[in-house]
Amino acid sequence: MRRAPVGTAAVTALLLAAVAGCTGSTPSQDGAGPGAAPSSGGTATGAPGTGSSAPADPSAAAQPSGGGSSAGATDSITVAFAGDVHFEGRTASRLSAPAAETALGPISRTLAAADLSVLNLETAITGRGKAEPKTYTFRTTPKALGALRDAGVDVVSQANNHAVDFGPDGLADTLAAKASSPIPVVGIGKDAEEAYAPYVTTVRGVKVAVLAASQVNEITNQKWRAGEHKAGIASALDEAALVRAVTEARATAPVVLVYLHWGDEGVACPTGAQTGLAKKLAAAGATAVVGTHAHTMLGAGMLGRTYVAYGFGNFLWYGTSNYPGSDETGVTTLTVTADGRVTGEAFTPAHIDGRGVPVPQTGNAAKAAQQRRDGLRGCTGLAAAPK
Template sequence: MRRVAAAVALLLGLIPVAACGPDDPAPAPAAPAADGAKPSAGAAASTAPSAAASGSPAAPRPDGSITVAFAGDVHFEGRTEPRLGVKAPEQPLGPISKTLSDADLAVLNLETAITDRGAPEPKTYTFRTSPKALTALRDSGVDVVSMANNHAVDFGADGLADSLAAKDSSPIPIVGFGRNAKEAYAPYVTTVRGVKVAVVAASQVEDLTNQKWRASATKPGIASALDAAALVKAVEAAKQQAPVVLVYLHWGDEGKACPTSAQTAIAKKLAGVGATAVVGTHAHTMLGSGMLGNTYVGYGFGNFLWYGTSNYAFSNETGVTTLTLNAAGKVTGEAFTPATVDDQGVPVPQSGAAAEAALKRRDGLRGCTGLAPAPAAH
């Protein structure tokens, strides 16, 4: 993957938006998926609830490497709802879908309930979408979705039941959300170009969802990073199944470009038990990224497909981070594809002088993280 300069984001300030502990059972491993070739964004794919992408197995690269792409928060609501009707050859996430599709595995956060029922929870912002959102993400090159966030249960018990049903029939796997803590913390495990990969997700946001709709041994809901012991146990279990363990968290303070003490503390714990990457979203602005020992940490990827404008600085600054990993799970390269959220809520790839300026700003965000620079991808 080639290293691309980051984009200068637009600053919009119209309306504020909100982006965004279980009992402690041993998480159950998800059934490993077959090694599949990833279809191009917009290409026809099976709608069966299979964890593997359709197509012939992708052959290992001569050097044994794989690429993993991460992006931020997604909604199909307000100005982005029409994206559900986008047809191939265009993709719902727009031209940046190619960057997601080019990676061997792509992960992002779907920050919404999947339902048309239920009463809204007593909170300022509530979001919902239809199961079409999962197909739209698949068609845009996304392989795994986290729903461990503070909007996954915005429409109560009825909405939760519908979201679980959507998970059951989803064309791509959903992590961080389940019928109990065992399911919510369970890793999605797959084989990518001959390399075993596990994906775990949880929310660290202290809000109504994390208190009222936290999955337990007997209750459905989200996986919580507020129970650090449960999350650490989940990552340890995932590490026993795969050399590459990716942890996608919902974390940080809205509008703040530096990580909180809670973020740095959990990142250190997860790095200590062998996580390959610990990344996430929630702050509506990008945060710094880099290396914590052998673990890549991305403290905030920002908004991605975004339903409305925000009053936070740099809230339209976004992009796709692509890591190159070796077969042992070591990060050998980082590339960034810059983008900015346009007036339709779509992440538009950037280039030229604006991208160069934003790359400088992105690199500067590392200053308050305590992280070392990641190696550049070649």
């Protein structure tokens, strides 16, 4: 939501907002608590129209109309997305960031300026449990959720391959942290119903649903996939379950945002699994299908009426990586109309510094980063997003 991060900049921004009569407000949640399944209802419709610049795509030819009343809604809202976050290694100290900035550093201003912001917390939230037999395992404390809230983040996905790195005890602690979280956590739950359930909120009169799932086929998805009576993550490998969740969300809210963990590490072009799933979710009515995992940015653009971003890259990152472009990152901000059409895309380029913090780029460095990022669309088959 439009909210300034803590520190001197925050005070200044809040004063300016008050003088200007800022209309932004905390999104109200429809449901019992963070991650709660939305109640059904609403009669408003209005399927987005296909943009003239979008490629012909049968999967996007007949999106269902959205439910939920849009009466009194603004013309549009902004939604900001960022990539993978850890509080491990060099970034563990960010939980005690200096008072003048937040855990995510100065780019928090970009997240806080949006009406809604979403990123991926790629870690278990626990101090207990036995590590799973994998090369890398990550954990943090519940303090991370408050730190992200203070950095301007509104919704967190934990549908990823590190959310259950510390077994049943770690999963129990993570779910407890979710239950008491100051911000909504999606993509993980005590069972499949909760894991696939969207967070539904009304942002400046626009009803929005946010849900998440992981397509990464490794131990977490194989061993800790949520089931009817089993806790775990929402799996995008169960495409039928994910498509059903998106379809149901679209019947409730005209704006449906799907945050995925997907792609091949170090590969800057989408896989067949990614492109295939994106088409199915577009057909189910998703407004935006976005995600992370590859440790490098991938291309983004329009698939019919659906915005698709195949990879945001690392964001707050615990260590160095050997993958090309692994320190290139940024925030993608979409403008979305009340009936679910994407009418604008803006990218704020950043570079991960020696502390693991994403620092916004300026001048020629920002222009070069923007060009590199736009060039990644070449192997996606997507059309350019409106600016």
